[in-house]
Amino acid sequence: DAGVTQSPTHLIKTRGQQVTLRCSPISGHKSVSWYQQVLGQGPQFIFQYYEKEERGRGNFPDRFSARQFPNYSSELNVNALLLGDSALYLCASSLLTGGKPEAFFGQGTRLTVV
Amino acid sequence: GQQVMQIPQYQHVQEGEDFTTYCNSSTTLSNIQWYKQRPGGHPVFLIQLVKSGEVKKQKRLTFQFGEAKKNSSLHITATQTTDVGTYFCAGVNYGQNFVFGPGTRLSVLP
Numbered sequence: 753d754a755g756v757t758q759s760p761t762h763l764i765k766t767r768g769q770q771v772t773l774r775c776s777p778i779s780g781h782k783s784v785s786w787y788q789q790v791l792g793q794g795p796q797f798i799f800q801y802y803e804k805e806e807r808g809r810g811n812f813p814d815r816f817s818a819r820q821f822p823n824y825s826s827e828l829n830v831n832a833l834l835l836g837d838s839a840l841y842l843c844a845s846s847l848l849t850g851g852k853p854e855a856f857f858g859q860g861t862r863l864t865v866v
Numbered sequence: 867g868q869q870v871m872q873i874p875q876y877q878h879v880q881e882g883e884d885f886t887t888y889c890n891s892s893t894t895l896s897n898i899q900w901y902k903q904r905p906g907g908h909p910v911f912l913i914q915l916v917k918s919g920e921v922k923k924q925k926r927l928t929f930q931f932g933e934a935k936k937n938s939s940l941h942i943t944a945t946q947t948t949d950v951g952t953y954f955c956a957g958v959n960y961g962q963n964f965v966f967g968p969g970t971r972l973s974v975l976p
Contacts, residue, residue, distance in 0.1 A: 785964070787966075793968055793969070794954050794966035794967055794968045794969045795909065795954070795964075795966045796966070797963060797964055797965065797966075800963065808963045811867070842908060842909070853897070853899075853914070853958065854899060854911040854914055855899075855909075855911065855956075855964065856911065857901075857908040857909045857910070858908065859907075859908050860908050
């Protein structure tokens with residue numbers, strides 16, 4: 753079985769641009785979460801989606817938005833990019849049921865804003 | 867909001883020495899999970915602790931969950947160079963949201 757896949761793996765954008773990151777969860781997983789990891793820090797929670805509905809939102813500005821599709825894949829959009837948005841963006845999928853809430857992370861998308 | 871702290875931030879040990887990292891949450895948790903992230907990699911799930919006072923072992927790794935379900939520890943016995951990486955705890959609240967600690971970066975000198 754394939755793990756969590758994210759695309760693209762690396763991305764360079766300029767300030768003010770918009771970016772869309774994509775994530776495909778593990779087959780059968782209905783929950784997808786997005787995290788931002790700045791170098792040297794722990795992942796910071798951005799969004800969680802379950803069954804196509806937003807279940808949680810972290811302390812991020814409205815420039816960040818996400819959605820989940822009927823096949824449970826997800827997109828994270830960031831508008832009006834700032835230099836401080838440069839980070840590793842991680843997607844994690846989980847079952848959230850059956851007593852197995854552990855998150856399985858993708859390899860991440862490394863976004864550089866210049 | 868919920869905050870999760872970890873100490874120490876960095877730990878350098880000689881191969882064969884023991885290592886412990888501590889995790890503290892500002893709020894009572896539903897469960898706590900531990901992840902390991904190798905340099906350049908992504909977090910990989912290690913274990914989940916659910917019950918108050920729970921202790922779990924995985925070979926040389928011992929995980930504990932505090933009685934109040936607000937703190938946890940990870941202890942590695944006789945470290946090896948393969949243990950190098952950053953260890954994160956993630957506090958899971960009753961809304962099923964993860965709050966990661968800042969991590970403890972372990973380096974092991976051969």
